Amino acid sequence: xxxNINLQVPVGVRDVLPMETTAIRQLEQKLTDFFxxxxxxxxxxxxxxxxxxxxxxxxxxxDDVLFKFIDRQGRVLALRPExxxxxxxxxxTSLRREPLPLRLCYRANVFRYxxxxxxxxxxxxxxxxxxxxxxxVAADVEIIALAVETLIKVGLKDFRLGLGxxxxxxxxxxxxxxxxEDLAKIKEALAKKDLVLLERLSEExxxxxxxxxxxxxxxxxxxGAEALREAQECFSGxxxxxxxxxxxxVWQALVAYGLEQWLFIDLGILRDFDYYTGxxxxxxxxxxxxxxxxxxxxxxxxxxxxxxxxxxxxxxxxERLLLALKGSLSKKQDKGYLVAGSDVAAVLxxxxxxxxxxxxxxxxxxxxxxxxxxxxAEKRGLNLIWLE
Amino acid sequence: xxxxxKWLIVDLVKTKVVVYVITLALPKxxxxxxALQLLERAGLPVExxxxxxxxxxxxxxxxxxxxxxxxxxxxxxxxxxxAADLGIVGKDTLVEAETDVFELVDLGFGYCRFVVAxxxxxxxEVNQSLETLMANSYRVATKxxxxxxxxxxxxxxxxxxxxxxxxxxxxxxxxxxxxxxDIVSTGRTLKENDLVEVASIFSSTAxxxxxxxxxxxxxxxxxxxxxxxxxxxxxWGENDVTNS
Numbered sequence: 001x002x003x004n005i006n007l008q009v010p011v012g013v014r015d016v017l018p019m020e021t022t023a024i025r026q027l028e029q030k031l032t033d034f035f036x037x038x039x040x041x042x043x044x045x046x047x048x049x050x051x052x053x054x055x056x057x058x059x060x061x062x063d064d065v066l067f068k069f070i071d072r073q074g075r076v077l078a079l080r081p082e083x084x085x086x087x088x089x090x091x092x093t094s095l096r097r098e099p100l101p102l103r104l105c106y107r108a109n110v111f112r113y114x115x116x117x118x119x120x121x122x123x124x125x126x127x128x129x130x131x132x133x134x135x136x137v138a139a140d141v142e143i144i145a146l147a148v149e150t151l152i153k154v155g156l157k158d159f160r161l162g163l164g165x166x167x168x169x170x171x172x173x174x175x176x177x178x179x180x181e182d183l184a185k186i187k188e189a190l191a192k193k194d195l196v197l198l199e200r201l202s203e204e205x206x207x208x209x210x211x212x213x214x215x216x217x218x219x220x221x222x223x224g225a226e227a228l229r230e231a232q233e234c235f236s237g238x239x240x241x242x243x244x245x246x247x248x249x250v251w252q253a254l255v256a257y258g259l260e261q262w263l264f265i266d267l268g269i270l271r272d273f274d275y276y277t278g279x280x281x282x283x284x285x286x287x288x289x290x291x292x293x294x295x296x297x298x299x300x301x302x303x304x305x306x307x308x309x310x311x312x313x314x315x316x317x318x319e320r321l322l323l324a325l326k327g328s329l330s331k332k333q334d335k336g337y338l339v340a341g342s343d344v345a346a347v348l349x350x351x352x353x354x355x356x357x358x359x360x361x362x363x364x365x366x367x368x369x370x371x372x373x374x375x376x377a378e379k380r381g382l383n384l385i386w387l388e
Numbered sequence: 389x390x391x392x393x394k395w396l397i398v399d400l401v402k403t404k405v406v407v408y409v410i411t412l413a414l415p416k417x418x419x420x421x422x423a424l425q426l427l428e429r430a431g432l433p434v435e436x437x438x439x440x441x442x443x444x445x446x447x448x449x450x451x452x453x454x455x456x457x458x459x460x461x462x463x464x465x466x467x468x469x470x471a472a473d474l475g476i477v478g479k480d481t482l483v484e485a486e487t488d489v490f491e492l493v494d495l496g497f498g499y500c501r502f503v504v505a506x507x508x509x510x511x512x513e514v515n516q517s518l519e520t521l522m523a524n525s526y527r528v529a530t531k532x533x534x535x536x537x538x539x540x541x542x543x544x545x546x547x548x549x550x551x552x553x554x555x556x557x558x559x560x561x562x563x564x565x566x567x568x569x570d571i572v573s574t575g576r577t578l579k580e581n582d583l584v585e586v587a588s589i590f591s592s593t594a595x596x597x598x599x600x601x602x603x604x605x606x607x608x609x610x611x612x613x614x615x616x617x618x619x620x621x622x623x624w625g626e627n628d629v630t631n632s
Contacts, residue, residue, distance in 0.1 A: 117468065117488070162604050193490040193603075196595060222607050266604055284605040289470025291601060 012114075012122025024125060024318055027154060027325075028107045031127040031316060034153050035105035038146055040129050042105050045086035051078035056304040057085030058275045060112055067111045067122075079111035084301065084313060087130050092305040100133025100309070107318075120290065120319065128295070128315030132302070135310035137249045140279045140297060143312045144254060147293060148262045150316065151283055156324060158286040161262055164269030165247040166276045166296070168231070171239030172214050178205055186215070191270045195219055214238070221267040225251070228265055243278065250279055271296060281314070285324040292320045336360030338380065340373035341387030350387055408609050409452050413472035414439060415460035415481075419594055422497045423476040430620035432613070452609075464489055464597065473602040473610060479592035480571050484532045490603050493596040493618050500573040502535055502589035504528075507560045508582050518586055522547070525566035529559035536569040539589050557581035 009015065016024065032042055051068055054061030060081040067079040080086055083106050095102060107127040116122060131143055144161065151159050169190065173183055182205055189198040198219055202212055217234050221227050228248050235241050247265070254263060271280045271294060280296030295314025302309040336359055339351040344365075351361045362382060367373035370386045377384035412427075414420045420439030428434045433448040439457050446455045456472055463477035464485040475489070478498050482491070506521055514520040522545045529550045530536040540547050550565055557577060559565040571592065572578060578585060596617055603610055 160605055192488075193492075193600065196491050196494040199494075222604070222611075264604075264607075266607075269604075282604075284601045286605055287470060289468060289599050289601055 010122075012116045014121060014123075020322070023322055027318055027321060028125070028127055030154055031150060032105060032107055034150055035127075035129050035146075038103070038129075038142075040103040040105035042107070043087070043090065044106070044108070045080070045083065045090055047109075048077050048079050049086060049089075051076040053089050054078055054081055054085050057088070057301060058082060058272045058298075060110075060272075061085055065112050065114060067113050080108070081112045082110055083108050083126065083128060083315065084130060084298070088132075088302050088305055088311070091132055091309075092302060092307040096307060101139070102132040103129070104132065105129040120317070125318035126315045127318060128313060130311060130313035132311040132313075133309050134312070135299065137246055137253065139310075139312060140246075140250045141253045141257075143295065143314060144250065144263075144279075144281055145257060145259060147281065147283065147295065147314050148254075148259050151293070152262075154321065154325065156285060156292075156321075159262065159283055159292070159324070160264055161281050161283050162264055162266045162269050163247065163251065163279060163281045164265075164267055164271075164296075165243050165279050166270055166273055167243030167278050168235065168240040168247070168267055169218055169270060169273070171241075171243060172218055172235070174239050176205075176207065176211060176215075187273055190219060190268070191273050193219065193268055210234075214240070218267050221265070223265060224260070224263075225255075231267065247279055275301070278312070283316075288320060288324050290317075290320060292317060292324055336362060336382050337385055338362045338364050338373065338377040338382040339385045339387070340364035340367045340370075340376070342368075343387065346387050350385065354385070408606055409447075409449070409454050410474065410606075410609060410613060411454045411456060411472045413456045413458050413463045413466040413475035413477075415463050415477055416440065416457055417460065419460065419476070419478060419498045420457065423495070423594065426476075426495060426497070426617065426620055430613075430616040432616070461485065467597050467599050470599045470602055473599055473606060474613070475597045476594055477597060479595050480532070480535075482595060482597065483590075483592075484534050486534060488600060490598040490600050491595050492598055492603075492614055493621060495594040495596055495617075496621055498594035499591065500571040501591040502532070502539075502569065503572055503578075503585045504539070504587040504589065505568050505570065505572075505578050505583040506566070506586050508584050510566070511584050511586060516586075521567075521586060527565040528567040528569055529556050529565035530569035531556060532569060532571075535589060539569065539587075557583060 036042070051066055054066060065081055069077055071077055087104055087106065091102060105128065109123055109125050111123050113122060129146065131139055144163065148161055173186065176183065186198065186201055189201060198215065202215060207215060214234055217231060221231055228251060231244055235244055251265065254260070269280055269282055271282065275298055276296045277299040278297030281294065282291040283293035285292050293314055293316040295312070297312040299310040302311060337354055339347050339354070339361060341347045348363060351363050355361045362380070364373055364376055367376055373386055374384050414423050416439050424434050424437055424439065433451045433453055437446045437455055444457050448454070456466060458466055460477060460481050463475040464482055464487040466472040467475040467489045468487040476495065480500060480502060511521065514524065522543065525547055527548045527550055528536055528540070529552050531552060531554065533549045533551045536549050552559060556568045556570045559568055560583065561581070568583070569589065572585070575585065596614065598610065
């Protein structure tokens, strides 16, 4: 019986061939170097952990998204769906005595049991930063400025970062005086930007006058300083006024710093509504159907690990970023060398010599004649060095 | 609105600025025709656009608009991936597709309802009790497995869902299924096949959808188009036939 081994890989994962691997690794390196230049230190966490660690984090860690398995003691483990929850756990356990704020960054492959769609597989790569132990406008400004400059740094030309503030939405919803079930429906309509459903719910719950207007504004407000002014008028004296004022300060600082051309305000950006607590943002690239990066303030997460501590951060999706950079990355690397000859030791020595100058040098261990070696060099686009 | 845009674009073309062309995915068939009538009322260029022709895309470079003619079930996909900025599609298709798109406007036309239907004789045998009927049903045939699964799960009924691609009414006649979940507009097809509606799941009309990145990234460009379409539909809520 000579049964063939299955040559396929499961749905949602894939092999990455040399050219793309190089591109991903270079991109990762560029991002990490840039984060480092802002004082963010890289760390690594395990690829799998106890499933409950992830459940404390964003909805990416909810049961139906995790790849779970059971160890030999019967404990439930899971592949990491994102890096923020593991980093929060690590900070609480190992970095608790370090002075705050902590600036941490990572690059990692993450796993989500979702239908593969819109440029995302079940395994994909992220690079990101977490700023832990810093609350307030200046910390939000740092993270957003870093996000914008990161995208500029990697060579994106046509992108925008949309800023939202989930605390505004939470304030407005609190003032509605609806039952939790009804609120959940409104939240869902807002989060999915299902304006038809939102309209219908407003009718059903008999929301009129200023409340109706506020809700409608949440779903529609988009723009710059003028949009913020419109919101301020509408939300003055409500629970949404303070978070809105915070957002305006963030906006003003970023504009004064010179990033206005990359930014807009959109109160409809909610991301994972229940997880985030303040200013949130998403990066959009023209022609790419899904955000290339996203993040925001999540002040409640570390408390779940027993260490109440404000935090903010963002992650970049590398596959999506690569799609957005398509073309501009394919710089051909310098031509290398193929060293061949009959004396193996001499060929190795020569190759080592040329390698000193940082060139790629391939040792030809097959060719018997100069003609053969020339053919090999030609096929690989290398310069031939033949030793008689 | 379209006229103002046109001048703006002509101006920009002269100065060699690349103008963003809005891509709108339209469904083939009857809904596509109604969509075109709506777009015309909204002041968008539609001259020569056919939803049943061989030509699958129509461009109006001066107005900065392009249409893609798609299978209705593919419209959400085009919008989700950003191949189209906007799309027009029935809520029925949208629910079944489970795509991540923005739903902007209820366009009012293309009304239909999702219903559960059973052979008339069986319905009478169970004295028109939905509970009894569901408890004694083992298979449901449908073109919309997600809608059907969600409905029966909510009712706490475990039933096997059989996906078919058309002529669902045939399934109960030959014992392939005990029930069907399908969309009806007038109910005539059910009647002709001796089926009766036993439960209504929800009703559906055409919707204007948008890619979630494009809608934010090209907001200034898309908003006038969305507003014009909304105006053409009438005030919000007026065409709200799905509330029933």
